[in-house]
Amino acid sequence: MTLLGTRRFWSRNGMLLTGGLIVGFMSLAALAAYWIAPFDPTTLNMDSILKAPSMAHPLGTDALGRDVLSRMLFGARVSLWVGFVAVGISVSIGLFLGLVAGYFGGLVDEIIMRGVDVMLCFPSFFLILAVIAFLEPSLSNIMVVIGATSWMGVARLVRAEALTLRGRDFVLAAKVAGAGPARIIFVHILPNAIAPVLVSATLGVAGAILVESSLSFLGLGVQPPMPSWGNMLMEGKDVLTFAPWLSFYPGLAILITVLGYNLLGEALRDLLDPRMRD
Amino acid sequence: MPALARRIIAKALWICAIFIGITVISFTVIHLAPGSPTDLQTTMNPEASSDARARLEALYGLDKPLHVQYVSWLSRMVRFDFGRSMSGDHRPVWDKILERLPLTFGMNVASLILTLAITIPLGIASAYWQGRVFDRAATIFVFIGFAMPGFWLALLLMYAFCIQWPLLPISGLTSLGFDQLSFTGKLWDLTSHLILPLFVYTFGSLAGMSRFMRTSMLEVLRQDYILTARAKGLPLSTVIFKHALRNALLPVITILGLSIPALIGGSVIIESIFALPGLGQLFYQGVMARDYPLIMGNLVLGALLTLAGNLLADLAYGLADPRIRSGRNGQ
Numbered sequence: 289m290t291l292l293g294t295r296r297f298w299s300r301n302g303m304l305l306t307g308g309l310i311v312g313f314m315s316l317a318a319l320a321a322y323w324i325a326p327f328d329p330t331t332l333n334m335d336s337i338l339k340a341p342s343m344a345h346p347l348g349t350d351a352l353g354r355d356v357l358s359r360m361l362f363g364a365r366v367s368l369w370v371g372f373v374a375v376g377i378s379v380s381i382g383l384f385l386g387l388v389a390g391y392f393g394g395l396v397d398e399i400i401m402r403g404v405d406v407m408l409c410f411p412s413f414f415l416i417l418a419v420i421a422f423l424e425p426s427l428s429n430i431m432v433v434i435g436a437t438s439w440m441g442v443a444r445l446v447r448a449e450a451l452t453l454r455g456r457d458f459v460l461a462a463k464v465a466g467a468g469p470a471r472i473i474f475v476h477i478l479p480n481a482i483a484p485v486l487v488s489a490t491l492g493v494a495g496a497i498l499v500e501s502s503l504s505f506l507g508l509g510v511q512p513p514m515p516s517w518g519n520m521l522m523e524g525k526d527v528l529t530f531a532p533w534l535s536f537y538p539g540l541a542i543l544i545t546v547l548g549y550n551l552l553g554e555a556l557r558d559l560l561d562p563r564m565r566d
Numbered sequence: 567m568p569a570l571a572r573r574i575i576a577k578a579l580w581i582c583a584i585f586i587g588i589t590v591i592s593f594t595v596i597h598l599a600p601g602s603p604t605d606l607q608t609t610m611n612p613e614a615s616s617d618a619r620a621r622l623e624a625l626y627g628l629d630k631p632l633h634v635q636y637v638s639w640l641s642r643m644v645r646f647d648f649g650r651s652m653s654g655d656h657r658p659v660w661d662k663i664l665e666r667l668p669l670t671f672g673m674n675v676a677s678l679i680l681t682l683a684i685t686i687p688l689g690i691a692s693a694y695w696q697g698r699v700f701d702r703a704a705t706i707f708v709f710i711g712f713a714m715p716g717f718w719l720a721l722l723l724m725y726a727f728c729i730q731w732p733l734l735p736i737s738g739l740t741s742l743g744f745d746q747l748s749f750t751g752k753l754w755d756l757t758s759h760l761i762l763p764l765f766v767y768t769f770g771s772l773a774g775m776s777r778f779m780r781t782s783m784l785e786v787l788r789q790d791y792i793l794t795a796r797a798k799g800l801p802l803s804t805v806i807f808k809h810a811l812r813n814a815l816l817p818v819i820t821i822l823g824l825s826i827p828a829l830i831g832g833s834v835i836i837e838s839i840f841a842l843p844g845l846g847q848l849f850y851q852g853v854m855a856r857d858y859p860l861i862m863g864n865l866v867l868g869a870l871l872t873l874a875g876n877l878l879a880d881l882a883y884g885l886a887d888p889r890i891r892s893g894r895n896g897q
Binding site: 528 | 583584587588591592595709710712713714715716717718721722724725729824826827828830831832834835838839849850852853854856861862864865868869872873876
């Protein structure tokens with residue numbers, strides 16, 4: 289216990305602990321939503337419309353009499369699910385393109401990396417909105433679109449790693465032993481390039497949650513009655529004057545969750561790459 | 567050939583290549599639409615006339631092979647012919663964009679200036695007091711700034727300053743009866759409508775920029791020439807503000823260019839919340855109405871603005887850094 293009280297301990301592990309606690313708490317709340325939510329998140333109750341926070345409804349009720357706390361718990365499931373799947377997609381694309389570009393080099397590398405530059409020139413939120421306008425806003429479309437517009441950072445990272453790794457002796461040894469490019473890339477280079485990707489993916493979850501909530505806030509993301517923190521805020525905006533709690537708690541949840549993933553990501557960066565510490 | 571000229575030519579070629587890339591992606595986005603991109607606007611929209619359908623099909627040349635379609639579409643884009651809006655007034659898209667551009671552009675420039683005015687001193691102070699109380703407080707602020715959803719901040723501000731303490735108007739660009747106001751009255755009316763949006767715009771880029779400024783300053787302070795300057799007895803303020811700051815600002819120029827896509831994206835949310843008649847709101851309305859020509863016009867314009875920003879940043883970098891100006895970079 290003496291260790292916990294020292295400044296040295298907190299300055300080294302404060303970010304990791306705080307981030308880990310927030311992420312763990314939010315994940316648990318999302319997983320257990322079915323059991324711990326006091327009310328059904330979509331059942332209308334015309335007797336309790338826009339009730340301020342009370343014992344029965346700790347965070348109040350919305351314009352259709354639904355319990356805000358219950359909706360937020362189910363909203364956490366949506367946010368985290370979108371975050372994870374979108375990052376899964378972007379990391380898969382980024383890993384694949386980055387590995388191929390870095391390992392083969394030359395023209396392949398040039399083409400892929402110029403593609404990355406072009407994608408970075410797009411105002412990605414514009415592009416996401418445009419694509420959502422052409423497809424229909426649905427949970428799966430949102431996850432795919434966010435993932436497909438956020439892989440560039442991972443691709444650059446992985447390419448740089450692959451570029452240095454491909455000249456190392458163990459790769460040469462694998463080549464001499466007769467391993468093909470696919471085996472070298474996925475068995476020998478990938479595991480050694482994974483650390484920075486882990487950091488990038490953790491920060492990516494935070495980014496994806498922010499984008500999803502912005503889209504839902506604009507009415508182009510998760511569609512009601514399915515609750516998401518973003519569309520709860522959209523509904524709250526219309527009654528901001530007399531039911532401000534509707535506009536407060538979901539936003540706070542976004543802030544804390546994103547903060548948690550960012551802290552965890554930065555802490556992982558420090559742990560995995562001491563050179564990045566400043 | 568002089569180094570600067572070679573640099574500019576290389577950059578111009580690069581810009582053309584990126585422009586092609588951007589238009590290919592935009593074009594692909596059009597063709598992502600299930601079925602014909604004109605269906606939603608025509609067969610599913612009783613208000614759309616057969617004339618409008620014909621116009622749209624001609625714009626996209628849907629009867630021709632894909633590469634022919636792309637080339638004719640591209641040649642229209644280059645001449646800023648984005649066709650006519652499919653919703654509401656059916657005016658040319660380019661006219662609608664032009665009248666919305668000044669507000670969004672002005673807001674972005676104002677917020678960039680404010681951001682720099684705040685983050686440069688903040689970054690210097692954080693680097694100077696690295697690890698001390700000020701730096702720690704700034705770090706906490708940065709983390710919260712990174713995690714703060716802009717639209718939530720806007721809602722909080724609206725509640726605080728427009729409902730709880732009604733000091734500022736809640737939305738729009740002007741009040742009713744704006745035309746009758748005196749000049750100073752008009753000026754104040756505009757300003758009071760723009761304070762909150764400007765705050766949200768600026769807050770969004772504070773965290774990233776001050777963090778970047780801090781890192782850049784720390785890098786520079788580690789250099790040998792800083793030690794030399796201190797060793798020959800120059801006062802600390804001279805070393806920081808003359809020797810270190812100039813060099814620490816160089817990478818900031820590049821980051822400014824790179825931050826433009828985020829600013830453009832942010833304008834969609836901020837302008838929709840505050841009901842400001844800018845480019846972001848126009849784009850949002852276009853998306854909600856599935857107004858294809860309007861969406862594509864905005865998409866290409868947004869990308870062009872980003873490119874222009876990158877090019878400007880690059881040229882400014884070249885002017886600011888003598889190593890690049892004289893072409894002796896890395897030799």
